[in-house]
Amino acid sequence: MSKSIYDINPAGDIICTYTDPDRETLRSTPTSVPPAKAILYAFLPAGYPHSVTIDYLPYQTYDSLQAFASSISSLLANRAVLEGLGVGDSSSSPTGALILKITGDTISRIATILFAHRMGQAIEPECKFYRFLADIFNDSAQFLDLLTPALPYFPKLGVIVAAGVLRSLCGVAANASKASLSAHFALTGNLAELNAKEASQETVVSLLGMLVGSLVVRMVEDKQVVWGLMMVLAAVHLAMNYRAVRCVQMRSLNRQRATIVFREWLEHNAILTPEQVALRESILRQGRGNLASKTGEYTGFCEFGTYGDVMGWSPRGYHRYDLETGGYFMGIWHRAGNFYMRVALKEGAGSPLSAWFDAVHHAYHFDSALKDGLQSHYENEMPLGYVSEDQKRGVFEALAAAGWDLASNQLETRLPIRVRVDGKRGDVKKVAPSEKDPALLLGQEVKHD
Template sequence: MSRTMYDIDPAGNVITTYTGTDSDKETLRSEKTKVPLAKAVFYAFLPAGFPHTVTDDYLPYQTYDSLQAFASSITSLLANRAVLEGLGVGDSSTSPTGALILKITGDTISRIATILFAHRMGQAIEPECKFYRFLADILNDSAQFLDLLTPALPYFPKLGIIVSAGVLRSLCGVAANASKASLSAHFALTGNLAELNAKEASQETIVSLLGMLVGSLVVRLVEDKQVVWVLMMVLVGVHLAMNYRAVRCVKMRTLNRQRATIVFREWLEHNTILNPDHVAQRESILTSGRGNVSSKSGEYTGFCDFGTYSDIMSWNPRGYHRYDFETNTYFLGIWHRAGNFYMRLALKEGTTSALGAWFDAVNHAYHFDSALKDGLQSHYENEMPLGYVSDEQKDSLFSALRTAGWDLNTNALETRLPIRVRVGGDGKKGM
């Protein structure tokens, strides 16, 4: 019996066509599909099986990311030329030892800054990867503007500028590398994270090469200091605009503080479930997730954070009214004064997800002004307080969120070391 068989790639494209009969293998004929050169080159820089092996926001992000990298390559050459001038390259009166000391001092302090920043902010980068990806380029551009100042400064101010620029670049490196790792994990759908990173490295290589070629022409033609500054401002503007558009395209599926608050508020107000596409259009890129919350009327605004048992029971700022209460999974403290309030959650040991506690905090904030009119104490002592949501309703909400495409298994709410409160015992594990 004669039939036709095909070899296909993960995207469903036919690689080879086979024709013949099952009984006579000698009649089997194969024909490879011809791929146009332009398409072959295009796919050399994209993950195998594109677009089915990555999320739908991968290509827009990479397009804008390549454009911002091109602009950054040119500004880097302008900044590096200024640094070399500042170190005395081409000036016979400048001591090589002095230039070396400047370089060593800057590198030493910048590496210390890398360790400190990674220790302090490392856990916050993944939940807020879009913010830190954009912040990284702001830090890098700021360092390049400082570089432009080095030729005009005497030795010690120059040392301060070089050190400051090195610190900014170190912070940029930590924020950029960690946030890009989180974004790559988001884009990879079929366990192809390593291959996706390899292809991204190829993209960056070709874009940087083009940027260096254009930048080499620019640095040769542009010598006037004022023109350099104007050109830098234009290129940095393009760089930041493209980077902003890139992270704006990303539709994260994890619920960090900002996204969770947007989703929960929409459900409380309109009983509507937002999917990652909707929330990506609403969330702010320019602010990290501090946990800003507000009441339904907007009369009261404040923020919520996670902390320890001591934070709730011992913190008593002057002029604030305080209330705290306990559930099966967490302690919650509320402080309020003149239109402002502050909320602090302390999760109990054994609580695997902070999402339920965060929903309750957003719900409390949403009904805060109405609860104040009833009196907070009597409001929360009521068996069915205003805005009460049962466990069954919350389970139904979380089930709907999973159906809408949200990843509820990844904890993106706690941006510091997760602390849990052990109730009873002597504090030792297993007791």
């Protein structure tokens, strides 16, 4: 009795069929692949679509479209730069053009180092924001390039330097955020191959962009038309980039996504999936630490910091309240409808997710807590900012089941600092548990001014 044996790829597609599998009579029949499909496979990761996340193809589609628009606009900008440097002008000095170039490159490289040092830690948690911001930097630099032919020497030097700095910021933000996004897309340890295929895609798109751009550059000479065309290309470029990052469904919890998830649980006792949060997530606004009370009457900001940031900051005119738990110190400052919160995690506290949950919970109940006064509210009523550890554990288990990656620390956008506590604090006061739910204050300590 004959039988058939198949070679299959990770997607389950048959790539070769073997009949009569005896060594002497073995016959193989490779599966034919249409030419168009074979060409497409050359630009997609092996095992697609099972080797990447579901949002990979939409992101790459929009990313290719924005790269195409950027390739055309970059040719128009480069032509303006060459004109500004004196190409085609016999009265221009090659030495002067070289000095302009050297000065711009030098300062832009210094800007690269400074930006990477200052913002490098924040790019991965906020990779969608910085991916979009990178193209804002790039388009701004191209518009500055258009100004160079009409400017005298020293203003031209300033514009060239500014454009170079913006391109440097674009390079750091784009490369770092792309690395984070690629790690998100890769599901089977295929990060290197995914990056290689993305480079192939960018090569083809850039070639097409240069071909079309070459025709555009030859046809468009009028300055007003160039400016109008640049505005259209920049609008398309940013719109496609915005759609690209909107497609991404990150599984890690940064401050904005964690706030959205925790607020949904507080309001509706429901757990959102990464896909649902991606639809609500803001790219440029309302993120990165912004919190609000249930009604929105009180709005503020929360961030992680050092013990000195929590205990040593005393802005004038703000009411202050400090509290301490087994895992962190927290400071709350409020005035009128505004508040600030700072959290200093203790050594050995582990993930900051629990502290952020408490911060969101505190802010959610500020409608009553701030009107009563934080000290009297927490002394005379159950501290509504807390839930029991068992409740939080249940929430985190539900988050993991919904597809969230809780092991990745995406909440801290600077170097993680922990507070080492030696001995006992004499000014810490235990708060009496509520008779209704004693578990809510289990292990919690609150300190008053």
